[in-house]
Amino acid sequence: MFKTALLAASALALLSSPALAESIKIGFVTTLTTGGSVIGEDMRRSVELALINMNLKMGDLDVEVIYGDDEFNPQKGRQVTERLVKQQDVDIVAGYIWSNVLLASANVVLDADKILISSNAGPSQLAGKGCNPNFFNVSWQNDQTPMAMGEVLNQKGVENLYVIAPNYAAGKNMVAGVERTFKGNIVGKDMTAWPDQLDWAAELSKVKAANPDGVFIFYPARHGPAFIKQYQQAGLFGQIPLYSVFTLDSISLPRFQEAKMEGVLGTIMTQFWAPDLDNEQNNRFVADYRAKYGTYPAFYGAQAYDTMFLIKSAVEQLGTKIHDVDAFRAAIAKADFPSVRGDFAFGNNQFPIQNFYSREVVADADGNWTTSIRDLVLEKNQDPYAAECAM
């Protein structure tokens, strides 16, 4: 992959005059090895699917995607970003699952005056004072999804809440988000080591002692199933309701189904999207993904799919002048593309303004466990940091 990309790059440099681009090179940083790679795989599949659905063309340009593996590690993420920007000289950088990886890598792209699109991570640092004209986010700001969950908790009459989340950039934002809207008391809060801690025996004993009305967690990737398994083993399943964000998704649900953990059916979470969100682009994406890979896509994939169509819409406006960063930026800011979430618009800080729904874990017509949209919780929501952004 790396070698062919290098060869292609040098061949192109020899053949074409530098001013006229014939292809667009997109650097896509995600997690392709380690325990976080299930997410990276969902994103990579969705990027490939987007490429097929656009016939490998953006406007008149051929598309070349060069993947970078962050190995679930901020330092490695920064290194691979440097390689993409400096050695491969990509036209645009996208991807990034983890907030801490994105925060470590963002300057590399922005200092080189290239466009950076986050396909998942939405740390507050880049939404508020640190917003940047060259930085776009195609997912959400970290606080928003738990803010919607806080509203759901209020509606359910939860008074005493116990909060457990990983101790890194996104975990802190998630906790801040739920605290922003939740009106009851937070009776306990544990921030656990990330990504190393996979055993929550001590925290679950504390939950038992505190006996709250609900437990709020944020555990993406492999951590979610492990946490919920231990929640069950500790005898808390069915005793104290578990409310989660970014924990139960199309990646983890098949695993719960394999393990026959019927208890997760009916679980409510909040999200901007679900596979059954009804619009033309999403219906096609979900149907194609299921046909090609046999499972439901997760929201990570949906965001990656959107990222590719956003870039395509900008390239179509620019023709071959993709090296004009000002024009490129303006074209992306229009967000004139078909999104899997229906209407899509950027706010002043170039994070999306969008709806957040409650969604429920259900079994589909064929018995596969998936998530389904229930109610609109936050309508056209803009993140709370946008006001601090000077743009």
Next chain:
Amino acid sequence: MNYVLLAEQFLNGIQLGLLLFLLSAGLTLVFGIMDLVNLAHGSLYMIGAFFAATFTALTGSFLIGVLLALPATLVVGIVVEIVVLRTLYARNHLDHVLATFGLILFFNELVRVVWGPAGMSIPLPAALDVSVSLLFGITYPIYRIVIILVSLAVAVGLYFLISRTRIGMLIRAGASNRTMAGALGVNIPRLFTLIFGLGAALAGLAGMMIAPVTQASIGMGEQILIFAFVVIVIGGIGSIRGALVGALLIGIIDTMGRSFLDVLLLVVISPAAAETAGPALSSMMIYILMALVLAIRPQGLFPPRGRQ
């Protein structure tokens, strides 16, 4: 109410400690007797977990899964020793670190190729998947009690193996003075293969025992390996007894730190500061303990005889 929590956290600490013991027993023998720094010990922990997950899925029984996975991990350990490590004994520690770090990458990629990136979960029989009421209002997950009992049984078995059998005598002789043991006619290469295989099986067992709790996943061995190195430094390199005491100390201190440190800090600093300092400080505590042990008793708490 509070003493119930305290008792539960104590059990949690013991459970973590005993699991660490399974992992560090092999590490301390390999490091102490073979003088080999084996960073890939955690990979055997991971391989054990994946073997158990596969065999459990095939046979439908966790017990049979573990019984099949144990010899399988032993074989992997022996193959690794014969193919890779045997050539390294004469070299220095830096070469050991480089080669075994390479093994970590190799095993992680191998697992990704064979089992996929998603990892595997091990379903437990329904009877083991719940909590049980103990005395004084304490409820505790049954499976964690099983981990405690199995680990204790292994600890007792190891004690007998090392202090009462001929093999144990050879291991002790090797730990005290390898050159002398070799000069007295002990077949050192065969002893090394045996020790490495034993260590691999113990690490694999630890992985198998924890997999139903945390799931089998790529890279699961690396973080816990750091804990295991702290354990053997505290306990004294080459000493099984030291590994047991060190592991229990680390398990209890780490669990208690995670449970009560933020509350204790509230007495001295503001809630906001305690909230950020709590997790940071509790994850440092075991390293502070290690630094203390190194400063006061650099050879560890229970170094093997002949090495004091």
